[in-house]
Amino acid sequence: MTTTLYTSDHEWLAIDGDVATVGITDYAQSQLGDVVFVELPKVGRTLKKAEAAAVVESVKAASDVYAPISGEVLEINDALAAEPALVNSDAQAAAWFFKIRIADKSELGGLMDEAAYKAHTA
């Protein structure tokens, strides 16, 4: 059973045990516009919460994606290299960015549930 949480920077995290799958929200992709390139962290890298973890480039501009929580990168979504536009078409499922082993569960406490995130973007 997974729980989906959100950050105020428009990332989503699907929590499954001690692993979180991270991506950007549909709202974020709609603001960015057409995504043409995604740079993902290396597998094995240990991310600290709030450090730059990935980059999303649209036709217009580059935007950083910050690590929503701390932990080791377990897996990245190679499909995004071949098809960056997946971020626009399926931001909250097929276009996940990376999976991270949750280092400190207490960091999840500061994240929003879906209702809170909806209010945040309203």
Place this chain on the structure above:
Amino acid sequence: MMSVRDDKNSLKRTPLYDLHVSLGGKMVPFAGYDMPVQYPAGVLKEHLHTRSQAGLFDVSHMGQIALRPKSGKVDDAARALERLVPQDIVAIAPGRQRYAQFTNEAGGILDDLMVANFGDHLFLVVNAACKAEDEAHLRANLSDACVIDSLADRALVALQGPKAESALAKLCAEAPSMKFMDAGPHTVAGIKCFVSRSGYTGEDGFEISVPAADAERLTKTLLENPEVMPIGLGARDSLRLEAGLCLYGHDIDTATTPVEAALEWSVQKSRRTGGARAGGFPGAEKILAHFDNGASRRRVGLRPEGRAPVREGALLFADGAGGEPIGKVTSGGFGPSLNAPMAMGYVPANLGALETKLFAEVRGQRLPLTVAAMPFVKNTYKR
């Protein structure tokens, strides 16, 4: 990303502002105007639509100026304007238009512009961000010979792409017979306009100056064509970069000469050393020396390897590690038609040859790129 903190109330609006909002345009501050950066279709689709069908751009923020000769002879206005630009203005035939630059005493570029000969006066189109300074510059230097008439009550729209001719032909019978850089008064949809066959996309197309009061009606009429889509500033930028065209304030400015900017083609032989009217424009000594001896740096096209865009401001290096920066990217992004990243920037002349391998620093990494010919996407001007 773009700042949203600019005071929206201080922004000017073009005569097409309400239409942009009704079409779902995402409005952003640009050169003091509240302008559409994109419509709901988005930058990518707008870009590709312009290349395959036709795009309609509001460029009413740009300055339109008439130079009316006090003598009544357009040749006198042309001679006067030659004091401020290194182009041959006298040779622009009635009904023709030419690309030009205002230069400063240091040989740098104050602005770039279009100059058309309308038979009894010259018609200038200048950049939005420079128009107040350009007008003051013209008044200070040409008032002896010309009346400088700011045409602030006119809008300007560009219709660009392979379907531009057929769309405009329905409203202006003469449009198909115009050639690239033809320009003059024409009636469009019953409205007295100035039409030129030119643009900023690399595509065939037209730029139409229309009285502000008629701008919305004309634009709506053009948009009734199913092949004509409204296009925002985002796609305007990716289209012009694919076409290898300079953006003032980025690729050219007061610190770049026309020779450094690889704009030699725009300076006719008559104004160069040995020409009939050589020199006589601000910074002539420096600019002609660059023509005669070469400049130490040059604007070049750059093609990054891989898919990552290299953006404006990225430093350029000769090697993959170490060394001092050799230059800087002045425009960069992703080319939707090129389906690859592209950039332009300044490099030392000895590193400017086609196929030269260079590196750009992006997020702390050196990405390889190659000096490449421009335009990146073949232009389709109707010559």
